[in-house]
Amino acid sequence: MKQTNLLKVSVFLIFLGRAWQHLFWDAPYRTFFWDESFLKPVVENWLGINWTAYVTSPNTDNFIQVFIQCNGFLYLLAAICTLLITKFNKKLFRIPIFIGGISLVILSVLLTKEKFYHTAQFFEHSIQFGLPFVFLYTFRKNYKKSRMFFVLKVLIAVTFFSHGLYAFGAYPVPGKFVDMVINIFGCTESFAITFLYIAGVLDFILAVLLFIPKVDKYALIYAVAWGLLTALARLVANFYWEFPLQSLHQNVYQVIYRLPHGLTPLMVLTGINLYWKKESFIYRKRVLETN
Incomplete structure (x- = not known):
């Protein structure tokens, strides 16, 4: 019971912290929306907009900002659902938590892209994007504590090892x-x-x-x-x-x-x-x- 409560609190904190970030500060979505090599064909061929005009347009920046804030509200909803979910309402409440977990994976990918695709940058966030799915696993009928603890150990090991690669100097020390x-x-x-x-x-x-x-x-x-x-x-x-x-x-x-x-x-x-x-x-x- 203690472990389940700690897991619930941990997932809530992850979503709450990311909601705070997205609602009041910034997130690396521009690294995707301003990726010329990936989006230029889409923008110019499908939308019929010149790439330079697209990048410098205030409308584009406003769209990105709204997109970031929408993700913030998603994380906030996921945080609330994490606190309120029970075995009786899990069918409905697990949806925002699952979508929030997917969003955390995407966020980690974007953070990795922003850091020149350093693999360690992605896996350094393993605990953060992994815990929501572990939490949802505890509501399954075939849930086993031993399996959960093993997965948690893997998430801890990967997170700390990846963090250590930066501190050790395998990558440039931030x-x-x-x-x-x-x-x-x-x-x-x-x-x-x-x-x-x-x-x-x-x-x-x-x-x-x-x-x-x-x-x-x-x-x-x-x-x-x-x-x-x-x-x-x-x-x-x-x-x-x-x-x-x-x-x-x-x-x-x-x-x-x-x-x-x-x-x-x-x-x-x-x-x-x-x-x-x-x-x-x-x-x-x-x-x-x-x-």
């Missing part, structure tokens, strides 16, 4: 990563890069240890702490006391949809602890019956 470390610790750039390198190595080790019985719980404890800290770092590193409300408005939504990076391993960890308690109880019961 400047925002370096800036966050510097702003939080007040350190030099070289220290920040070394810190991120070590964090990347630990992410790789975590991805392996998650699948080793009896050791996995220690990896999950680290994942809970690191997942929550990296989520909160978005706010801590970019908070300015001179502009408190603006700082919150600009950064809290990033914290919200990243909190599940720590809540998901917590979900699995509590499940493992309950499993071992159950096994211990069964073992003691057998011993007493034997004696």
Whole structure:
């Protein structure tokens, strides 16, 4: 029951954070609508509009902005449905959640396109676009907790491993990563890069240890702490006391949809602890019956 509640909260936070982003800020849909190599034939041959006129038209930008906000309302609806869904209304309420999950996959693809098709950029969002479908799976008749926990472990491992590739330097280390470390610790750039390198190595080790019985719980404890800290770092590193409300408005939504990076391993960890308690109880019961 605890795991199901954590899963519900996590999915709600993902949709809520993305709704906040789309309704008040921006999202990378222009990387698709302004893709000349892909859309130019459609715009000029089907719509009969010159590409330059299309790109520079205020109507195009207004359309994209409305499209972004419509996605924001979709995420908000999905967040509400996540809180209200039960086994009795699941046929209706699962539709916005499913569509919202598909939209999260598309968003991850666009973020990847924006980052020069770095594969790690897509898989870094595995927890975010994967949890809605795991949540819907819990309402199926053939739902099995063991299968759910395995899928959650895979999502955690892929997310942390992909994040580690950037911190490690397999891809160019994002400047925002370096800036966050510097702003939080007040350190030099070289220290920040070394810190991120070590964090990347630990992410790789975590991805392996998650699948080793009896050791996995220690990896999950680290994942809970690191997942929550990296989520909160978005706010801590970019908070300015001179502009408190603006700082919150600009950064809290990033914290919200990243909190599940720590809540998901917590979900699995509590499940493992309950499993071992159950096994211990069964073992003691057998011993007493034997004696």
